[in-house]
Each structure stands twice: as C-alpha cells, then as structure tokens.
Amino acid sequence: MATVEERVKAVTARVLGLSQEQIKSDHSFTVDLGAESVQSVELVAMFEEEFEIEMDEDSALAVETVGKAVEYITNACMEQGVGVEQ
Amino acid sequence: MSKDKEGTSRSVLRKKHLLVDATRPNLLEDTFPYELPPLIRLEGPVVEYVDGEPIEFDFGAVKDRDILISDTTFRDGQQARPPYTVDQMVHIYDLMSRLSGPNGVIRQSEFFLYTKNDRETLDRCRALGHDYPECTGWIRAFKGDFRLVKEAKLKETGILTSCSDYHIFHKLKFHSRKECLDSYCEIVDAAFEAGVRPRCHLEDLTRADIDGFVLPFVDKLMEMSRQVPEELSVKIRLCDTLGFGVSYPGAELPRSVPKLIYKLNRECGVPSERLEWHGHNDFHKVHVNAGTAWLYGCDFVNTTLFGFGERTGNPPLESAIFEYIAIKGDVCGIDTQVITELADYMRSIGLPIPDNYPFVGRSFNTTRAGIHADGLRRDERIYNIFDTEKLLGRPPRVAITDKSGADGVTHWVNEFFSLKGSDRINKIKVHKLARWVIDQYDEHDRLTAISDQEMKQQVKELLPEYWEKYEGRQK
Numbered sequence: 001m002a003t004v005e006e007r008v009k010a011v012t013a014r015v016l017g018l019s020q021e022q023i024k025s026d027h028s029f030t031v032d033l034g035a036e037s038v039q040s041v042e043l044v045a046m047f048e049e050e051f052e053i054e055m056d057e058d059s060a061l062a063v064e065t066v067g068k069a070v071e072y073i074t075n076a077c078m079e080q081g082v083g084v085e086q
Numbered sequence: 087m088s089k090d091k092e093g094t095s096r097s098v099l100r101k102k103h104l105l106v107d108a109t110r111p112n113l114l115e116d117t118f119p120y121e122l123p124p125l126i127r128l129e130g131p132v133v134e135y136v137d138g139e140p141i142e143f144d145f146g147a148v149k150d151r152d153i154l155i156s157d158t159t160f161r162d163g164q165q166a167r168p169p170y171t172v173d174q175m176v177h178i179y180d181l182m183s184r185l186s187g188p189n190g191v192i193r194q195s196e197f198f199l200y201t202k203n204d205r206e207t208l209d210r211c212r213a214l215g216h217d218y219p220e221c222t223g224w225i226r227a228f229k230g231d232f233r234l235v236k237e238a239k240l241k242e243t244g245i246l247t248s249c250s251d252y253h254i255f256h257k258l259k260f261h262s263r264k265e266c267l268d269s270y271c272e273i274v275d276a277a278f279e280a281g282v283r284p285r286c287h288l289e290d291l292t293r294a295d296i297d298g299f300v301l302p303f304v305d306k307l308m309e310m311s312r313q314v315p316e317e318l319s320v321k322i323r324l325c326d327t328l329g330f331g332v333s334y335p336g337a338e339l340p341r342s343v344p345k346l347i348y349k350l351n352r353e354c355g356v357p358s359e360r361l362e363w364h365g366h367n368d369f370h371k372v373h374v375n376a377g378t379a380w381l382y383g384c385d386f387v388n389t390t391l392f393g394f395g396e397r398t399g400n401p402p403l404e405s406a407i408f409e410y411i412a413i414k415g416d417v418c419g420i421d422t423q424v425i426t427e428l429a430d431y432m433r434s435i436g437l438p439i440p441d442n443y444p445f446v447g448r449s450f451n452t453t454r455a456g457i458h459a460d461g462l463r464r465d466e467r468i469y470n471i472f473d474t475e476k477l478l479g480r481p482p483r484v485a486i487t488d489k490s491g492a493d494g495v496t497h498w499v500n501e502f503f504s505l506k507g508s509d510r511i512n513k514i515k516v517h518k519l520a521r522w523v524i525d526q527y528d529e530h531d532r533l534t535a536i537s538d539q540e541m542k543q544q545v546k547e548l549l550p551e552y553w554e555k556y557e558g559r560q561k
Contacts, residue, residue, distance in 0.1 A: 045517040057512040
C-alpha cells in the first residue's frame with residue numbers, strides 16, 4: 001500500500017497536471033506548484049475522496065506545503081479512524 | 087500655520103492618535119444596527135454664515151421634528167413618460183399607502199385635474215378610503231382652473247408661481263416683476279375665495295433674484311395668509327427646477343439650499359410645516375439636496391417613485407423613506423418591503439429600472455468579485471448595506487462570472503437552496519460546479535455572466551445529492 005506522502009503527491013500531480021517527480025515535500029501548492037484558487041479547493045476535495053475523510057474547509061485550505069498536507073491528512077485519518085500507511 | 091504644496095495656508099492642529107487594541111470586533115452597531123438602514127446621527131450646532139452673520143442650525147432637532155414625504159409620481163413623474171392607465175395609478179396609489187404606514191409618512195400625493203382620466207383616477211384613489219397619502223391637485227396659475235379644484239372637492243392645490251426672470255420675462259412674458267407678482271397674488275386670492283389652500287410652486291427658485299423678487303413675493307403671501315383661516319394659509323414649494331441647488335455650507339444664493347430655506351423660514355416666517363422642497367437631478371444632487379432641506383427646516387420633501395420625473399428626475403421616494411428611517415432611528419410603521427413590490431409592478435408595466443439602481447435594481451445587492459462573495463459567505467454584513475432580506479425581501483446575492491471563484495459559486499448555491507447556518511454547504515462540496523464555471527471562461531472563451539437557469543441545470547447534473555435533498559427549497 002502506498003504511503004500518505006505518495007498518495008498526496010499522486011493526487012496533487014493529477015489535479016495540477018504535473019508529474020509526481022516534480023513534487024517535493026517542501027513545495028508550496030500555490031507558489032511552487034502553481035495551484036490557482038479553484039485548484040486549491042479541488043485538491044482538498046480530492047484528498048477527502050482519496051482518503052475517505054472529511055476536512056475542515058478553512059484549516060485544510062490554510063495548509064501551504066505538500067509536507068504539511070501529509071501531516072494534516074495523517075492526523076485527520078487518525079482522528080477519524082481511517083487506517084493509512086505512514 | 088503651514089503651507090501646502092500649492093502655497094495655501096492651512097492651520098495645523100497636530101494630535102496624537104493611539105491604537106485602541108481590541109480582541110473582539112467593534113461593529114459600531116449603534117450606527118449600523120443591520121436590521122435598520124445605517125442611522126444618521128447628527129450633532130450640532132451647525133453654523134452657516136448668512137449675510138455675514140453666523141446662524142446656528144440644530145440638526146439634532148430633526149429627529150423629533152414632524153418631517154414628511156410628499157409624492158408627485160402622478161404629476162412630475164408622469165410628465166416624463168407616456169400616461170399611466172387609471173388602473174395602474176390606482177394600484178400604485180394603493181401600494182404607496184401601504185408603504186406609507188399608519189403614521190402617513192408619505193403624507194400627500196398630487197394629481198392632475200385636467201382630463202376625464204385624471205378626475206376618474208382621483209375619485210377611485212379616494213374611494214379606497216386610505217388616510218394617506220392625502221390627495222392634492224396641481225393646476226396652472228389660471229383663475230378658471232379653480233373650478234376643477236372645487237369640483238374635485240380638494241382642500242389643497244399646487245399652483246405655478248415661477249420666480250426667476252427666465253420664467254417671468256421669457257416664458258410668461260410679463261412686462262415687469264410687479265405685474266407678475268400682482269398676477270400671482272390674484273390667483274392666491276382666487277384660491278382663498280374658493281376655500282382651497284394654495285401651495286405656491288416657486289419654479290426656478292435656484293436661478294431667481296432672491297432679494298429682488300422671491301422674498302418680497304413670499305412676504306406678501308404671508309401677509310395675505312394672515313387674513314385667512316390657518317387651514318387656507320399658503321404653503322411654499324421650493325422648486326429646484328433645473329437641479330441647480332447645492333447643499334454645501336458657504337454656497338451663495340440663489341443656489342444654496344440652506345440659505346433658501348433660512349430666508350423663507352426665518353426671515354419671511356413661513357413655518358417649517360408649510361415648506362416643501364422639490365428637486366431635480368440634473369447634477370446628481372437630488373437626494374442629498376432633499377435631505378439637506380429637511381435638516382435646515384423644511385418639513386416636506388417632494389419625491390417620485392424611483393426618482394422618475396421630468397428629464398433627470400426627482401428625489402426618489404424610496405431613498406427618502408430610507409433617509410427618514412435613518413434619521414428617526416425607527417421604521418415608524420413604514421412597510422419597506424412594499425418598495426420591492428412597487429418596483430416589480432413598475433417593471434411589469436414597462437418602467438425601466440437600471441440593474442444597479444439602489445434598493446430595487448436587480449443587482450443592487452449582487453456582488454460579482456469572488457473575494458466579496460467570500461466575505462458574504464462568512465458574514466453577510468461584510469458586503470451588504472443592511473438586512474435587505476428583512477427590509478426589502480432581497481437577500482444579498484452573487485452573480486456568477488469568471489471573477490466569482492469557488493466562494494461566489496458556494497454563496498450562489500446556498501442562496502439558491504435557502505440554506506442557513508450549519509445547513510450551508512461549504513466550498514469543498516461544490517468544487518465540480520466551480521470548475522465548470524471557470525472552464526466556461528478559460529476553455530470556452532465565454533464573455534457573459536452565467537444565468538440562474540444555467541446554474542440550476544449544472545447544480546442538478548454536478549451536485550445531484552444536494553439537488554435531491556434540497557430541490558423543494560430552491561428559489
């Protein structure tokens with residue numbers, strides 16, 4: 001099973017039209033990866049779908065980097081009882 | 087004293103301003119109560135120099151004065167459009183009476199008396215049995231016209247008493263001011279004889295010789311009024327016929343609204359309850375001039391629905407209503423939602439109301455920018471002038487364009503389904519619809535706004551779970 005980080009990068013690549021290799025943990029979704037406003041919303045929606053979790057809109061959209069997203073989603077999965085590979 | 091870049095001397099009163107830190111917002115709700123229009127809180131005294139003398143005006147007193155609105159939708163308003171049918175006028179009058187409320191804030195409405203239709207309208211309006219607006223007439227300055235007023239059993243009528251030399255000499259062809267004044271006074275006498283209160287319309291007042299003609303004429307009218315019972319005494323309508331009036335303190339006569347009112351009210355002794363301001367909007371000053379007239383001692387402002395009147399129009403009645411509430415700090419029995427009903431009716435009979443027209447235009451509280459929609463979504467007070475749903479039956483809306491963003495789309499969906507509080511859908515859930523909107527512009531080169539009908543269709547297709555759940559609640 002893929003890790004949270006691998007799955008986050010895969011979703012990010014699909015939504016933003018990038019290859020997974022281009023995406024680093026310290027990349028900012030907006031500054032480095034070029035996510036526009038609607039794409040940020042789509043990313044959160046796709047993460048919810050991928051991990052089958054619910055995320056708080058404001059705090060999820062406030063996450064800036066790929067690495068922080070991995071942390072945020074890992075915590076959300078734990079809180080919501082969803083098993084993931086770390 | 088210091089000098090600015092242009093070398094003009096300015097007094098400098100430096101004062102230190104310290105930050106008042108806060109961890110809770112101060113929303114200034116004493117002034118912005120949201121369930122009412124923002125209040126106009128006045129402090130005085132205000133000083134205006136008249137003839138070199140400082141004169142004090144107590145603006146705060148207006149809250150307790152019996153200020154009122156009068157209407158000329160069927161007279162001046164109708165001069166600017168093809169005639170209304172009798173049925174239309176009766177319906178508008180009926181709605182206006184509901185709007186006015188039990189206190190009769192819209193106190194009077196004036197009617198033409200010349201045609202069979204004019205007279206039938208008046209009869210049918212009065213047959214409705216409303217206390218307010220009281221029906222008054224409007225006639226030319228011809229003695230013979232009082233027959234019409236008497237036959238209509240009206241207590242009051244407006245008569246044209248134009249007062250600028252443009253009108254006296256060039257329009258009415260009098261040979262002298264004295265001849266003109268005598269002629270007007272004969273008409274006023276005829277009104278008294280007929281038992282009808284004359285309301286003298288000082289046409290073109292803001293372009294008249296105030297000291298040389300207007301004040302002597304009004305002095306004479308006051309003298310004549312003292313000879314008749316109070317209910318017949320002359321009323322004065324200050325007509326800013328071409329919209330030349332200005333509200334600024336320090337402005338000179340004849341254009342100064344404050345000075346005109348001061349002269350008539352305090353020098354000629356016309357009581358405030360017998361003064362009425364009638365403006366025109368040629369220089370976009372019409373509403374402020376009317377409000378200024380109230381503050382400086384004129385009790386009546388004369389208005390038309392949606393400002394529709396000769397050329398650029400008159401003070402809009404609905405704006406005067408909100409000004410009135412803002413000054414009084416209370417709705418005073420006024421049913422403000424009737425304003426929306428009146429606008430819908432006017433549109434249905436062909437009166438054009440621009441989309442961005444305040445209070446009733448289709449887009450008056452519609453925001454287009456996504457960042458504003460985000461504000462609305464968080465707290466509608468951020469971008470809504472007052473509780474427009476409560477006062478006008480019009481909740482704030484967003485128009486969907488390329489600038490709407492996910493916030494705008496989310497706000498639209500929530501308003502569409504009338505979702506409140508925790509029922510409101512967040513923007514994560516509407517991402518497919520937001521993407522569809524963006525693609526219309528980015529991928530399909532669309533240049534027009536997306537209609538409600540198109541959005542409705544997309545909600546059905548892209549958000550089927552919400553469509554099924556909330557379909558019955560859609561607007």
